[in-house]
Amino acid sequence: MKEVFSYKNVAAQTEKLAARTGVPKHWSKRKNEKFDVHEICVFFVFFCIEEKSYRRFIAFLVDSKTLNVEKEPHWTTLEKAFKRLPPRLLRKLEQESGKCKHKLRSLDPTYFQTTNPSASYLVRIGRKIDKYKGRKVSVVICPKCDLVSDVFLRAKERHGLKDVPELLPSFVDKDVLGDKEFDAESFHEQIAQVGGRAFVPPRRIETPIWRTKGQHRKWMKKKGLPKKYTLRAHSESNNHAVKTVFGHTLNGRTFWPQARNCYGKYLGYNLIRKDRQAIFIITFYRAKTQTIFIYYLFRNEDEWMLRFVRSAGIMKLEKI
Numbered sequence: 001m002k003e004v005f006s007y008k009n010v011a012a013q014t015e016k017l018a019a020r021t022g023v024p025k026h027w028s029k030r031k032n033e034k035f036d037v038h039e040i041c042v043f044f045v046f047f048c049i050e051e052k053s054y055r056r057f058i059a060f061l062v063d064s065k066t067l068n069v070e071k072e073p074h075w076t077t078l079e080k081a082f083k084r085l086p087p088r089l090l091r092k093l094e095q096e097s098g099k100c101k102h103k104l105r106s107l108d109p110t111y112f113q114t115t116n117p118s119a120s121y122l123v124r125i126g127r128k129i130d131k132y133k134g135r136k137v138s139v140v141i142c143p144k145c146d147l148v149s150d151v152f153l154r155a156k157e158r159h160g161l162k163d164v165p166e167l168l169p170s171f172v173d174k175d176v177l178g179d180k181e182f183d184a185e186s187f188h189e190q191i192a193q194v195g196g197r198a199f200v201p202p203r204r205i206e207t208p209i210w211r212t213k214g215q216h217r218k219w220m221k222k223k224g225l226p227k228k229y230t231l232r233a234h235s236e237s238n239n240h241a242v243k244t245v246f247g248h249t250l251n252g253r254t255f256w257p258q259a260r261n262c263y264g265k266y267l268g269y270n271l272i273r274k275d276r277q278a279i280f281i282i283t284f285y286r287a288k289t290q291t292i293f294i295y296y297l298f299r300n301e302d303e304w305m306l307r308f309v310r311s312a313g314i315m316k317l318e319k320i
């Protein structure tokens with residue numbers, strides 16, 4: 001893994017991702033726009049990575065010169081442009097960026113704060129922080145390469161099982177690891193319907209098998225958990241990483257800005273992670289037909305990587 005990520009690579013990947021996912025270049029046919037939607041997506045990812053106010057973010061863009069835009073946008077321009085990005089589209093970008101070829105998925109809900117008051121202020125206003133929950137976010141990750149393949153949050157907090165129908169597309173033909181919260185026959189059935197398999201520890205171990213309801217749950221109790229279940233710990237470490245790096249608070253006063261911020265955090269996280277995983281050592285090789293061999297060091301070759309290699313017209317791949 002690389003020690004640091006490159007802002008330029010992240011910007012290039014975001015633009016590619018937006019083009020691949022079918023994000024339109026312009027929202028309007030007639031309006032004279034200075035920045036197209038793909039550029040706004042790049043600004044948004046940077047904004048979520050940097051965690052700055054709008055004014056400080058523009059100052060950062062001007063001084064760092066990471067994006068070669070002719071003229072930096074006014075800070076209110078960005079504020080208005082981000083409002084126009086639909087959260088559903090950002091979620092789609094997030095799903096696209098987290099694709100990998102591994103067969104394992106791990107599901108774990110976590111809480112994000114919506115405000116970040118100081119401890120002394122809480123004492124003064126008499127709010128009990130242990131009763132304050134914030135927003136519940138269901139996160140699906142690949143425990144092998146630690147990419148986040150899907151995120152979902154809803155305005156009103158519900159049981160984690162209620163989010164499963166929304167997350168089903170990321171469970172197609174996958175082995176899903178869940179914690180005790182998901183010990184229900186309906187969870188097993190839903191995942192079996194899309195061709196996957198669920199592994200959940202039984203909640204009440206003392207109940208005998210003949211009294212356990214559902215064939216999947218009976219089977220789980222009889223066979224026990226597989227060895228790969230230990231990889232579920234990656235979910236917890238991943239949640240911790242996202243919260244420490246991108247902040248544990250969702251910015252915005254109402255639900256939709258918070259959702260936008262949440263999807264942006266995970267999108268930025270995936271892009272940084274991918275950029276750090278890819279290290280290229282390019283060597284030119286003169287053979288009968290001039291073929292470029294790219295020797296690459298990549299912890300997990302995924303679809304994104306292979307597509308890049310194919311598009312560059314490389315004939316042979318060797319792994320170091």
Ligand SMILES: [Zn+2]
Nearest residue numbers: 100102142145
């Ligand atoms: Zn993976």
